């Protein structure tokens with residue numbers, strides 16, 4: 167089966183590539199070779215590459231920059247997705263917990279109403295709508311707080327600051343379900359296998375977030391504890407819990423954007439990972 171992976175150089179794309187190297191003919195154009203903002207480039211690439219399945223891990227993911235330059239975020243996250251969707255090829259697409267406003271106080275389910283608080287979330291929701299409007303063979307995976315050895319993420323930022331003895335202040339009133347990128351990549355590989363074997367998938371929107379829900383502060387404390395055990399840190403850093411309101415100029419983020427991943431588990435037997443296992447595995451690779 168020929169699989170076009172868009173965004174292969176990104177944090178998730180790197181892990182998907184690693185997962186799917188065996189058993190699939192993977193096509194991995196760079197963003198220079200295939201810029202999804204261009205309808206012509208997308209049409210040409212699809213004509214030439216003739217994929218059986220598209221996995222779209224490409225996105226404009228810089229949340230702060232998206233607030234300054236929303237047009238750039240929408241160009242990739244909405245129009246780029248629309249260009250891929252118009253092919254009518256089956257597509258596995260990634261979206262985000264930031265489509266929600268975080269006011270629900272329980273993990274979000276697929277049927278909960280999205281109401282994004284920032285431009286990044288708005289652009290990702292617009293992408294979901296662009297895809298679902300034109301292409302019925304879509305499987306959208308919403309995830310949150312991705313972390314892995316490749317790329318920039320919260321785990322690496324905490325580790326770097328702790329190693330350089332910088333002051334660590336982390337919000338304790340925002341909660342999410344951090345997700346190990348390798349576990350998500352494995353689930354995507356299993357979806358592709360399912361499609362290869364059965365020529366169909368239970369199309370729709372699904373959530374996939376690491377368990378259990380945690381505040382960014384607790385997550386940072388666990389990162390530091392694990393890093394100490396593995397010798398990545400020589401001494402315990404001081405981590406100060408702060409409130410989101412202490413960051414007056416920051417981009418608005420959801421308070422509680424944990425994802426309930428039960429539907430994917432019930433529909434396809436894909437269990438959400440425990441993020442603590444993923445964290446140990448990631449740090450062990452860095453040690």
Ligand SMILES: NC(=O)c1ccc[n+]([C@@H]2O[C@H](COP(=O)([O-])OP(=O)(O)OC[C@H]3O[C@@H](n4cnc5c(N)ncnc54)[C@H](OP(=O)(O)O)[C@@H]3O)[C@@H](O)[C@H]2O)c1
Pocket residue numbers: 172173174175176177178179196197198200201202203222223224225226227242246260261262263290308309310311312313317
């Ligand atoms: N990171 C998170 O915490 C998080 C949380 C929730 C959801 N998600 C979603 O998960 C998916 C993967 O995120 P990630 O963290 O792996 O992202 P990432 O590391 O920022 O990687 C983004 C990828 O998209 C590519 N890309 C950007 N603009 C493009 C364009 N115009 N045409 C083609 N490719 C383009 C980049 O290529 P270059 O490297 O060449 O620029 C890169 O390969 C995204 O859909 C994101 O919205 C991420």
